[in-house]
């Protein structure tokens with residue numbers, strides 16, 4: 001059983017629990033959240049959350065790191081890292097009430113540190129629907145570079161295909177940025 005947990009200043013990134021299902025259904029049920037993600041249907045069926053919960057061991061066995069983001073009151077979002085041939089894809093979301101508080105900057109900083117420093121993954125990649133300025137801004141803040149454009153389906157928008165920007169951050173660049181960011185709170189977090 002995967003019990004890995006990461007701590008940040010305000011958040012705990014931990015394994016999903018039964019009690020998370022209710023808030024997950026509530027927050028992922030918001031089209032403003034699900035329409036930014038590739039695989040989350042709208043309306044969001046409660047069975048979907050329970051199915052993800054039941055698959056936690058299977059997910060971990062595939063090398064996927066899947067975290068509930070908890071602010072001390074319970075689930076506020078999720079972040080995961082899925083291996084691909086020479087790195088990890090990172091995906092993330094927060095319930096709308098928690099946007100704009102710097103939470104994902106904290107959560108992503110912890111996950112990137114784990115991936116690059118603990119696991120020495122060579123690169124991380126994220127795909128962002130073209131109109132998602134918040135997510136693109138978040139990645140740029142961490143030094144991700146634009147690799148190019150591609151297309152992804154969006155389950156919440158009927159499975160239709162939309163353009164995405166592909167962002168990538170190499171381990172070398174991450175370590176260089178961290179080394180040169182000593183004392184800069186906004187990057188170190």
Ligand SMILES: CC(C)(COP(=O)(O)OP(=O)(O)OC[C@H]1O[C@@H](n2cnc3c(N)ncnc32)[C@H](O)[C@@H]1OP(=O)(O)O)[C@@H](O)C(=O)NCCC(=O)NCCS
Nearest residue numbers: 036092093094099100101102103104105133134135137138
């Ligand atoms: C994208 C998302 C995770 C951002 O989380 P957040 O906690 O609100 O982000 P933060 O407060 O840590 O902001 C980090 C940076 O993102 C950028 N950003 C955040 N909100 C923004 C907005 N509305 N417009 C433009 N840039 C924005 C800024 O660069 C910000 O850094 P700064 O505050 O230091 O300037 C959140 O909006 C979300 O869950 N959206 C719905 C799901 C989603 O889009 N997931 C990602 C799919 S690729």
